[in-house]
Each structure stands twice: as C-alpha cells, then as structure tokens.
Amino acid sequence: MNKKLFIPGPVEVHPEILRAMSTPMIGHRMKEYALLHKGVREKLQKLLFTEGKVFLATSSAFGVMEGAVRNLVGKRCANFCNGAFSNKWHDVTKRCGKEADAFKVEWGKPVTPELVDEVLATGRYDSLTLIHNETSTGVMSPLPEIAEVMKKYPDVVSIVDTVSSMSAMKIPVDELGIDCCLFGVQKAFALPPGLAIFTASAKALERCRTIEGRGYYFDFLEFDASDQKDNTPSTPCISHIYAMDRQLDRFFTEGLEQRWARHREMASMVSSWLTGHGYGFFTDPDYRAVTLTCATNTINTDLAMLKRLLGERGYAFDDGYGKIKGQTFRIAHMGDMQPDDLKEFLGVIDEILPAL
Numbered sequence: 001m002n003k004k005l006f007i008p009g010p011v012e013v014h015p016e017i018l019r020a021m022s023t024p025m026i027g028h029r030m031k032e033y034a035l036l037h038k039g040v041r042e043k044l045q046k047l048l049f050t051e052g053k054v055f056l057a058t059s060s061a062f063g064v065m066e067g068a069v070r071n072l073v074g075k076r077c078a079n080f081c082n083g084a085f086s087n088k089w090h091d092v093t094k095r096c097g098k099e100a101d102a103f104k105v106e107w108g109k110p111v112t113p114e115l116v117d118e119v120l121a122t123g124r125y126d127s128l129t130l131i132h133n134e135t136s137t138g139v140m141s142p143l144p145e146i147a148e149v150m151k152k153y154p155d156v157v158s159i160v161d162t163v164s165s166m167s168a169m170k171i172p173v174d175e176l177g178i179d180c181c182l183f184g185v186q187k188a189f190a191l192p193p194g195l196a197i198f199t200a201s202a203k204a205l206e207r208c209r210t211i212e213g214r215g216y217y218f219d220f221l222e223f224d225a226s227d228q229k230d231n232t233p234s235t236p237c238i239s240h241i242y243a244m245d246r247q248l249d250r251f252f253t254e255g256l257e258q259r260w261a262r263h264r265e266m267a268s269m270v271s272s273w274l275t276g277h278g279y280g281f282f283t284d285p286d287y288r289a290v291t292l293t294c295a296t297n298t299i300n301t302d303l304a305m306l307k308r309l310l311g312e313r314g315y316a317f318d319d320g321y322g323k324i325k326g327q328t329f330r331i332a333h334m335g336d337m338q339p340d341d342l343k344e345f346l347g348v349i350d351e352i353l354p355a356l
C-alpha cells in the first residue's frame with residue numbers, strides 16, 4: 001500500500017508536480033532548456049531574495065554540501081554541530097582532506113550567535129558550515145542573529161544548509177549575507193529527491209579561484225561559466241527542473257506570506273496536540289523548527305508499534321533519528337501539506353493510541 005508521508009523527508013509530492021515530471025524530454029543544449037533554466041533561476045532568486053548566483057545541481061543535498069566544502073574551505077573550516085546532519089557535515093569536510101574543527105552543541109540545542117562569535121574571533125577559520133534547521137532534532141538555530149555576527153568577519157565564507165527550512169519561512173539570502181546557501185528539494189520544497197540548489201556570493205566565487213582540488217562535478221566555477229549560458233556543466237535532471245519550475249509557480253500562486261503562515265499554523269497544531277497528550281518537546285519553543293516537531297516520548301508510547309499500525313493504515317511515521325530513536329519521534333509539517341492533512345493524521349493516531 002502506498003503510504004502518505006508524515007516523515008521529515010522525502011515528503012508528499014503533489015500530483016501536479018508528478019505530472020510536470022513527465023513532460024516530454026528535451027536536450028540540455030537546446031534552446032528550450034536554456035529558457036527553462038533561466039526561468040527557474042529567476043524564480044529562485046525571487047524566492048531566496050537574492051540578486052546573486054543560484055545554481056542547479058543534480059544530486060541530493062550532500063552532493064552540494066561536499067561540493068561547497070571542496071570549493072570554499074581554504075585555511076580551516078569551523079563546522080557547527082548540533083545533530084546528525086551537522087555532525088556528518090564535519091565528517092564530510094575531513095574526508096575532503098580539509099582542516100576542520102567541530103564545535104559540538106548538545107542535541108536539542110541551537111547553535112548560538114555567542115558560540116559563532118567566540119569561534120570566529122580566534123581568527124583560525126576562513127569558512128564555516130551551519131545547518132539552519134537540524135532536521136534530526138527539529139532545532140532551528142537563530143540565523144538572523146548568527147548572520148549579524150558573521151558580518152563582523154568578512155574574511156570568513158559562510159556555508160548554510162537550509163534543506164528543511166527554505167521556502168517555509170523567509171530566508172533573505174542577500175540581507176543575511178550568506179555566501180553559500182544550499183538545499184535539497186525533497187523536504188520543504190516537496191519535490192522528489194535528486195535536485196539540489198546552491199547560491200554563491202561574489203566573495204564565495206572569489207574564494208573558489210584560490211582553491212585547488214575543486215574537482216569537476218561540483219566545481220562552482222564550472223557552474224558559473226555554464227550558468228552564464230543558462231546551462232549546467234553536465235546533463236541536469238531535466239524532469240526535476242520542470243517540476244521545480246511548476247513548484248515555484250505554485251509557491252507564488254499561494255503567496256509566500258501565506259505559505260509561511262500555513263507552516264506556522266501547522267507547527268502550532270502539532271504543538272497543541274502534543275501538549276494535550278502529555279508528550280514533551282526535544283527543543284525550547286524559541287528554537288523549534290516550523291517544518292517539523294521533535295517530541296520526547298514522555299508517556300512511553302510503544303513507538304515501534306505505533307509506526308507499524310500507522311503503516312497498516314497507510315501513513316508513514318518517524319520514530320526518531322539516530323541516537324535519539326525511540327526516545328523521540330518527529331512529525332513533519334512541511335511542503336505542500338495542508339492543515340487538513342495534519343488533522344487527518346493526528347486523528348488516526350488518536351484512534352490508535354488507546355489500543356497501545
């Protein structure tokens with residue numbers, strides 16, 4: 001049976017998007033592709049509030065997370081880590097042969113502007129990685145405050161992952177001064193996995209020119225050269241790009257303000273439901289992601305059983321990630337999900353819970 005997804009990625013994909021993905025194929029060196037590419041880039045610039053470069057990469061998020069490190073880390077990288085994905089990013093940075101230090105924050109807590117300030121003030125780093133929304137723990141770090149701190153260190157290139165937040169809330173890339181903002185599309189964007197987006201500021205591109213060993217597939221300078229011809233260095237996932245084009249139109253038709261408000265509404269529905277049932281939260285209210293909620297299993301629900309029974313009814317449920325599996329569970333509320341979908345899901349859990 002096909003399960004309706006309430007897990008934090010991949011998320012449900014709208015039928016209109018699936019239809020857009022079956023658009024007849026074109027060649028990526030044809031004029032048709034250049035038009036599609038240019039249109040998508042311009043719509044992404046509008047969504048990201050940037051006038052800078054926006055590139056389309058055929059990979060999942062980790063492709064560009066690795067690419068960004070290979071292109072932008074010169075002297076030494078500060079990896080801010082507060083969960084599974086950010087920890088992994090440190091590992092990836094080291095595996096790329098880069099000098100890097102992990103600054104670890106307890107799971108469930110945000111990366112703070114104070115920590116970023118303290119680390120950058122050492123003068124040891126020319127780059128940093130930060131995950132805006134740590135999807136493993138449902139924590140959103142305070143990006144605007146961190147961005148203010150970053151402005152004190154103009155020699156540091158900032159690489160920020162917004163995989164599970166971009167489009168669900170306002171993230172004005174230029175105003176924040178993010179040098180490389182990157183994300184995959186199977187979470188907040190509600191597209192099938194396989195496409196990743198990244199930006200590069202003038203400072204980021206300048207840095208690339210000084211870095212050796214950028215490789216080819218994710219060489220930012222190759223992306224830049226191709227993009228000037230409305231193209232990509234190698235064959236892109238054209239079907240995905242059609243889907244992205246349609247999805248961006250859908251975002252603007254709904255209205256960005258409305259889209260952000262819908263996410264806030266769904267986050268608040270889940271938080272009331274959890275509180276009403278006696279569950280706790282893995283994160284303080286100020287740092288809870290708007291796209292997913294990580295609950296603590298304070299009333300000892302048999303989460304494995306809940307997951308099984310929900311599965312039998314046609315719903316995919318997440319019983320925690322990595323080392324906090326079982327103690328926590330996550331409910332996603334992002335993408336094209338509507339408050340009514342969430343109501344339906346929580347209603348089914350309510351029917352199952354008394355039998356557990």
Ligand SMILES: *Cc1c(COP(=O)(O)O)cnc(C)c1O
Nearest residue numbers: 060061062085133135163164184
């Ligand atoms: C899912 C996720 C990733 C990893 O994405 P892949 O598409 O599996 O490469 C990275 N960062 C965050 C914050 C995520 O939520």
